[in-house]
Structures are given as C-alpha cells and as structure tokens.
Amino acid sequence: MTSLVEELTGAVSAAFAAAGLPRELGGVIESDRPDLAPYQCNGALAAAKAAKANPRALAGAVADHLKAARPDLGVEIAGPGFLNLIPLPSMYAQRADALAADPRTGARLASDPLRVMIDFGGPNVAKPMHVGHLRSSVIGDSLQRLFRFLGHDVTSDIHLGDWGLQMGQLITELQDEQPGLPYFDAGFTGPYPDEAPVSIDDLARLYPQASAKGKADPERQERSRKATAELQAGRPGYRALLRHFILVSIAALKVDFDDLGVHFDLWKGESDVNDLIADMVADLRKRAITEESAGALVIRVAREDDKKELAPLILVSSQGSALYATTDLATILERRRELDPDLILYVVDLGQSDHFEQVFRAAIKAGLAEDGGLEHVKFGTVNGPDGKRLRTRDGGTFRLADLIEQARERARARLTEAGLGAELSPEAFEDVARKVANAAIKFSDLQNVRTTNYVFDLDRFVCFEGKTGPYLLYQAVRIGSLLRKAEGEGLKDGPVQISHDAEAALVRRLDGFEAAVQRAESGRAPHILCEHAFNLAQAFSAFYTQCPILPEKDEPIRAARLTLARTTLTQLRTVLGLIGLDVPERM
Numbered sequence: 001m002t003s004l005v006e007e008l009t010g011a012v013s014a015a016f017a018a019a020g021l022p023r024e025l026g027g028v029i030e031s032d033r034p035d036l037a038p039y040q041c042n043g044a045l046a047a048a049k050a051a052k053a054n055p056r057a058l059a060g061a062v063a064d065h066l067k068a069a070r071p072d073l074g075v076e077i078a079g080p081g082f083l084n085l086i087p088l089p090s091m092y093a094q095r096a097d098a099l100a101a102d103p104r105t106g107a108r109l110a111s112d113p114l115r116v117m118i119d120f121g122g123p124n125v126a127k128p129m130h131v132g133h134l135r136s137s138v139i140g141d142s143l144q145r146l147f148r149f150l151g152h153d154v155t156s157d158i159h160l161g162d163w164g165l166q167m168g169q170l171i172t173e174l175q176d177e178q179p180g181l182p183y184f185d186a187g188f189t190g191p192y193p194d195e196a197p198v199s200i201d202d203l204a205r206l207y208p209q210a211s212a213k214g215k216a217d218p219e220r221q222e223r224s225r226k227a228t229a230e231l232q233a234g235r236p237g238y239r240a241l242l243r244h245f246i247l248v249s250i251a252a253l254k255v256d257f258d259d260l261g262v263h264f265d266l267w268k269g270e271s272d273v274n275d276l277i278a279d280m281v282a283d284l285r286k287r288a289i290t291e292e293s294a295g296a297l298v299i300r301v302a303r304e305d306d307k308k309e310l311a312p313l314i315l316v317s318s319q320g321s322a323l324y325a326t327t328d329l330a331t332i333l334e335r336r337r338e339l340d341p342d343l344i345l346y347v348v349d350l351g352q353s354d355h356f357e358q359v360f361r362a363a364i365k366a367g368l369a370e371d372g373g374l375e376h377v378k379f380g381t382v383n384g385p386d387g388k389r390l391r392t393r394d395g396g397t398f399r400l401a402d403l404i405e406q407a408r409e410r411a412r413a414r415l416t417e418a419g420l421g422a423e424l425s426p427e428a429f430e431d432v433a434r435k436v437a438n439a440a441i442k443f444s445d446l447q448n449v450r451t452t453n454y455v456f457d458l459d460r461f462v463c464f465e466g467k468t469g470p471y472l473l474y475q476a477v478r479i480g481s482l483l484r485k486a487e488g489e490g491l492k493d494g495p496v497q498i499s500h501d502a503e504a505a506l507v508r509r510l511d512g513f514e515a516a517v518q519r520a521e522s523g524r525a526p527h528i529l530c531e532h533a534f535n536l537a538q539a540f541s542a543f544y545t546q547c548p549i550l551p552e553k554d555e556p557i558r559a560a561r562l563t564l565a566r567t568t569l570t571q572l573r574t575v576l577g578l579i580g581l582d583v584p585e586r587m
Contacts, residue, residue, distance in 0.1 A: 001106050004095055004511045005030065005039070008085055011073065012041050015065040021047045021058065028085065030508075037076065037084030038508055044081040055081030089498035092507045093560075096496035099510050100563050105571040106514045109151040110521075114342040116154045117335055118144050120264065121348035124161035125249040126170055126203035129256045129400040131390050131456070132349075135379045138442045139450055140347035141262040142526040142579045143377065149578060150521060155339055158253075160269030162246055163327055168228030169210035170245060171238055172220075174198065177206075183237035190236065196244035200252035203245060229321060232274060242271060259404050261438055261580055273330035277322050280330055281315060289366050290315055301361035313358040328359045332368045343373055345524065350378045350451065377524045380453035382445070390456050403458075407437035410462040411470070418464055420474075420587040428586075435582045436462070439469030442580050447530040467534050469581055475537040476576065476583045479569040486550060486562055493566055494559025502539075502546040506564055509539040513571055517578075526579055533575045540568045 002010075005028055013026030025043030032040070044062060048055035059081040066075050066083075074086035099105050120140040123129050144156045174197070175184045181197055182188045198206070214221035231238040250267055257263065281297065284290045290297050295318035302310045313325050335341060346356055356376040363369040384390045390398050411433040415421045421429045444461040448454045464470045498504050509532075516532035519525065549565060552558040573583050 001098060001102055001108065001514070003106065003514050004087065004091070004508070005515065007095075008039055008041075008073070008087075011070050012043070012062070012066060012083065012085070015062045015069065016043060016047070018065040018069075019058070019061040021051075021062065026062075030512075031084065036078060037086050038504075039085040039087070041083040041085065042081075044083060048081060059083055087504075089504070092498045092504045093496045095511055096498075096507045096564060096567065099507075099571075100493075100496065100567045103570070105510065105567060105574065107149070107517045107574075108514060113151045113153060115339060116147050116152045117339060117341040117344040118147075118154060118156045119159045119331075119344060119346045119348075120156065121346060121352070122158035122160045122269075123253065124166060125245050125269065126166065126207050127249075128200070128204050129253060131382050131398040131400055131403050133400055134382055134403070134441070135349070135445055135450070136347045137257065137260060137262045138445050138580060139377065139379055139526060140345075141260075142442075142446055142529070143345065143347065143524060145578050145580065146517070146521055146526070146529070149574075150517070155266065155341070156264045157266040157268050158264045159331070160246070160249070160267070162242065162249075163232070163270035163274065164324065165224060165228050166207060166211075167231055167242060167245070168224040168226070169214060170203065170206055171227045171231065171241055172223045173206045173210035173213075174241070183241045185237065186235075188237060190240075192237065192240040196248050197241075198244065198248060200248050203248060225319075232322065246271070256400050256404070259401070259434075259438075260441070261582060268331075270324075270327040270331070273327055273334050274322075276330045276333055277326055280333055281326075284315065284366055287366075289362075294318060299362040299365060301358050301365065303361075310354065310357060310361075313362045315362075325355065325359055325362070329363060329366070329368065332359075332363050332374070336368060341373070343375065344369075345375050345377050347377045347379070350380055352376070353378055375524070377450070379450040380448075383453050383455050385455060385457070387455070404437065404441070407441050407458060407462065408433050410458055411436040411440065414462050414464065414470070415587070420464075424586065432584045432587055435584050436470045436473060439473050439576075439581045441469075443469030443472065443530060446526040446579050447534075449527055450525065472533055472537055472572070472576060473581065473583055474587060475540065476569060476572050477585070477587045479540065479565055479572070480583075480585065482549065483562070483566055483569065489550070491550070491562060492559055493563040494556055496560045496563050497556060499557055499560075500543075500547050502543040503561070503564060506539045506543045506568065509536045510567060510571055513575065516575075520578075529575050529579050533572060533579070536568065536572055536575070540565070540572075 008028040009026060012028055013023040016026040017023040025047050026041060027043060028039050028041050030039060031037050044059035045055045048058050056077060059077045063075045063077055063083060066073065072088045072091045074088060076084040078084050118140055120136050123133050140156065144154050147154045178197060182192060210224065214224055227238065231242060246269065290299055293312060296314050297316040298312035298314050300312045314323055315326055317323055335344065353376060360374040363374060364371055382390045415433060415436065421432050424432065440461040444456065447467065461468055462470060464474050512532060516528050520528040547561055549558060549561045552561065576583055
C-alpha cells in the first residue's frame with residue numbers, strides 16, 4: 001500500500017519531469033514547519049542551483065503542473081522556492097479508508113524475505129540474570145518480533161555461556177563440598193543420576209565462592225583450569241555435571257524470561273559446538289588461514305585501512321584450549337550447516353565490539369560467512385541515578401527477578417492510586433499489573449537510541465502520564481472501551497470523511513507507520529517504533545478531545561470517527577506488540 005508521502009513524491013516527481021527538471025528532485029518529506037503545511041518538497045532549490053536559475057520561478061512551474069494534475073492537493077510556494085503541500089480532505093479520507101481496510105494498517109511485507117538468526121548473547125550458566133541482561137533481552141525480542149512481522153524467517157537463540165573456566169570452578173567447588181558424588185570418580189561407568197545434585201541457589205552460591213578462592217590461590221585456580229580442560233576433553237562425569245548445570249540454569253532462566261514475555265526458538269550454548277572445533281581448527285590450518293604466534297594459533301584480521309589496531313583472533317591458546325572466539329566461529333559454522341541464514345544479528349553490549357569485529361573478519365576470511373551477513377547490534381548500559389551501572393543499595397549486582405518484582409509492586413500501587421482495575425477480579429488485576437510492569441520496563445529501555453546509556457527511574461517509568469509504557473497501554477484500553485460502548489449502543493463504523501484538522505493529523509500519524517517500520521528494521525532501532533506509538537497516542541488524544549465521537553449527532557461524521565478510532569487501536573496494538581507490550585482488555 002502506497003503511503004501519502006510516497007503518493008505525493010510520485011505526483012511531485014511527475015510535475016518536475018513535466019517542467020523539464022530531473023524527476024529525482026521531487027522527493028517529498030513531512031514538513032519541518034507543520035504550522036505552514038504538513039508536507040514539503042525542496043527540490044526546486046537544487047534544480048535552480050544546477051541550472052543557475054531562479055528557484056521560485058522553477059517552483060512556480062512545478063506547482064502549475066502539479067495543480068493541473070492533482071486537484072486534491074493544495075500547493076503553495078514559500079521562501080526561496082520551497083513547495084508546501086496541503087492534501088485536501090478527500091485525499092486524507094481515501095488514505096484513511098485504505099488503512100482501515102488493511103489488517104496491517106499500511107505496513108508492507110518485505111519484498112525479499114531473509115533467513116535471519118538472532119543471537120541474544122545470553123547469560124552464563126549458574127549465574128542468576130541481572131539487570132545487565134535486560135537490554136539484550138528486550139532489544140533482541142523486539143527485533144525478532146519486527147523481522148517476523150515483515151515476513152522474514154527468524155530463528156532466535158539465547159546462546160548460553162556454558163563452556164569456560166566458570167564450569168571448571170563450579171565442578172571443583174562442588175567436589176570440595178560433596179566429594180562422594182559419582183561424577184568425581186574417574187572409574188565410575190554410570191549411569192549417572194537423573195536428578196541434579198544442585199539447585200540454582202546452590203550454583204549462585206558455588207560460583208562466586210570458587211571465583212574468590214581462585215583469585216586468592218593460584219593452585220586453586222589451576223585446579224579449576226584442569227577441570228575445565230578435562231570437561232572439554234570429554235570426561236564423562238564432568239559432562240554429566242555440565243548437563244545438570246545447564247538444565248537447572250535454563251529452568252531458572254525461563255522463569256525470568258517468561259515473566260518478561262521473552263521467548264527463544266533455541267536454547268543452545270557454547271558447549272553445543274565443542275565437537276566441531278577440532279575439525280574446524282584442522283581445516284583452517286590446512287587452508288593456511290591460521291598462523292602460530294607466541295605458542296598460540298591465531299587468525300590475523302587487521303586491515304591496512306584500520307583506524308585503530310585490531311589484535312589477531314586467538315583460535316587456540318598457548319595452553320592448547322579453545323576460547324570464546326573459537327566457539328563463536330564454530331557456532332557460525334554450525335548455523336551455516338543447519339540453518340544457512342542470510343543474516344545473523346548478535347544483540348550484545350558495546351563492550352564486545354572489538355571481539356565481534358575479530359570474529360566477523362575471521363569468519364569471512366575463513367569462508368564461513370559473507371561480508372554483511374554478520375552484524376553486531378550493540379547497545380549501551382542501564383545506569384543508576386549516579387550515572388554508573390545500576391546496582392543494589394549495597395553496591396551488589398541488581399538481579400533481574402528483583403527488578404521485575406519491584407516493577408510489579410509499583411504497578412499495583414499506581415493502578416490503585418489511579419482507581420484503575422477496581423472492578424477486576426484479583427487474578428485479572430494481577431495480570432494487568434504484570435502487563436503494566438513489563439510495559440514500564442520494556443518501553444523505558446526501548447525508547448532510547450540503543451547505543452546510548454540511560455538512567456533507570458522506576459517511579460517515573462510506571463507513571464500513566466508522559467512518555468511511558470503504562471501511558472500507551474492506558475490509551476489503548478481507553479480506545480477499546482470507547483469502541484465497546486459504541487457497539488453496545490448499536491453504533492457502526494463508516495467511510496471516513498475529514499471535517500477537522502485533528503482528524504487529518506491523526507491520519508498523517510497512522511500513515512507514518514510503514515515508514516517507521518522500515519526505518520526500525522534498517523536501523524535495528526526499536527526506539528523508532530516507540531516514537532511512533534507515542535506520537536500516534538498523542539494524535540489520538542488530541543483528536544478525541546477536539547472531535548466528539550459518541551456524542552456526535554451527525555451519523556456519517558460519528559461513523560467516520562469510529563473508523564478512525566478502530567484503525568488507531570488496531571495499529572497501536574500492532575506497534576506495541578512489536579516492542580513486546582501486551583495490551584490488557586480492561587483496566
């Protein structure tokens with residue numbers, strides 16, 4: 001479906017051509033002076049500069065052709081030669097009717113659908129999720145929703161950290177506490193117990209204990225390194241323990257992710273590609289992709305045009321062990337064999353930029369990926385009021401589960417203060433509180449340009465006023481209530497007619513959905529969807545204030561306004577769904 005901007009661009013481009021000027025100068029944009037006109041074209045200035053002519057004269061020639069071809073469009077010349085474009089009510093009405101008839105309210109499907117893999121750079125096994133995992137979760141989830149909405153074939157993978165020194169630390173610490181477990185008996189032939197010897201709380205306790213001991217005692221750290229090497233070499237008891245660690249961690253992680261409404265297709269980790277590493281390394285050696293350096297095996301990835309030095313990727317350490325970059329390369333190899341994606345997006349913080357640049361260049365050099373097929377979707381940090389990473393009051397790591405519960409407590413309180421949800425059952429009220437809390441958390445994160453840091457202020461984010469997730473939910477619920485009341489009174493929607501500026505302004509906001517979706521996809525930028533949702537809600541609020549709906553006595557006008565309200569609700573629900581917000585039916 002063609003948007004108003006695209007339709008106007010086509011008409012103005014044709015007028016430029018009719019005036020003997022380059023049609024590519026007929027691009028139309030939303031005006032930076034909406035008080036003068038909603039749309040504008042500045043191409044006459046560029047044409048005049050090239051032809052060394054008067055820009056107002058050229059704009060006048062274009063305007064004459066445009067007025068003759070499009071009687072439904074007002075055209076004015078402003079300043080040195082700007083074309084101000086003012087659609088007449090009939091053009092707005094036609095566009096509004098088309099949007100109302102389209103279940104996608106104007107958003108087109110991708111013309112060239114891709115196979116897309118989204119890697120969430122997931123949390124480490126044995127560690128509870130903390131607030132630092134929030135951004136990858138909500139940004140990645142919004143992107144998978146957006147890409148699916150556009151028709152791409154998307155597979156998401158949490159990609160757990162489960163294959164490093166921390167595993168050896170857990171194994172040795174558990175051995176110190178429970179030395180009699182069969183996993184530590186090298187002569188035990190199995191089968192190993194089905195029930196895990198640890199809970200998630202045990203793992204959360206064991207890991208920091210082991211880490212602290214290793215930092216204080218080199219011999220203790222060496223034990224962990226040896227256990228890690230034996231695990232990676234395939235020692236059965238250690239592999240069985242790793243499986244327990246992973247399953248216990250996944251069960252706990254799913255609780256937090258379910259609470260957030262974030263879901264994955266795959267729950268894989270670094271350990272899943274261990275069996276590919278030896279052959280991959282051998283192949284890279286054989287093809288002279290690697291070289292020896294200080295006892296390690298590396299892939300040189302620096303380029304002559306680099307503005308800063310990029311170290312070689314270490315494929316095998318001088319101790320003979322595989323590293324994080326090694327498993328990342330093996331994961332690319334696995335994904336290529338199993339899914340053959342056109343694009344892999346890694347939703348991981350800015351601090352990993354150099355790492356991913358190394359991995360991507362090494363993968364392309366090794367023929368594991370095409371240039372442009374790997375992309376680091378980087379993001380900044382969640383900070384406290386002091387501008388530093390968000391911490392608990394005592395300076396500890398802020399657990400995500402605690403943040404979610406705090407948001408729900410605030411949501412319950414705010415709902416009660418606002419007199420919302422009083423008529424709901426306790427179960428329904430709790431469901432609304434959950435949705436409000438998630439909206440507060442997600443929108444507060446996603447409304448920011450993802451590469452920037454932001455300050456987390458839960459009290460402000462849970463408000464039903466201002467640019468917040470709860471405000472958007474309330475607006476959607478309000479429109480739904482209006483439409484239910486209209487249906488209860490037997491009132492029907494009807495063809496749109498534009499009789500007020502606020503109606504035209506609402507149509508313009510609805511019409512902007514397609515452009516917002518396209519920019520959000522190309523920029524991997526959920527904040528553009530957030531901006532569109534907020535602007536749409538604001539436009540509807542102004543429309544609702546200035547254009548009575550149910551009290552309107554003129555039946556065709558009332559029916560037209562009901563159509564605009566219903567179209568707004570459809571689009572608002574759609575865009576909120578793309579950023580992971582669940583809209584309750586009632587509040």
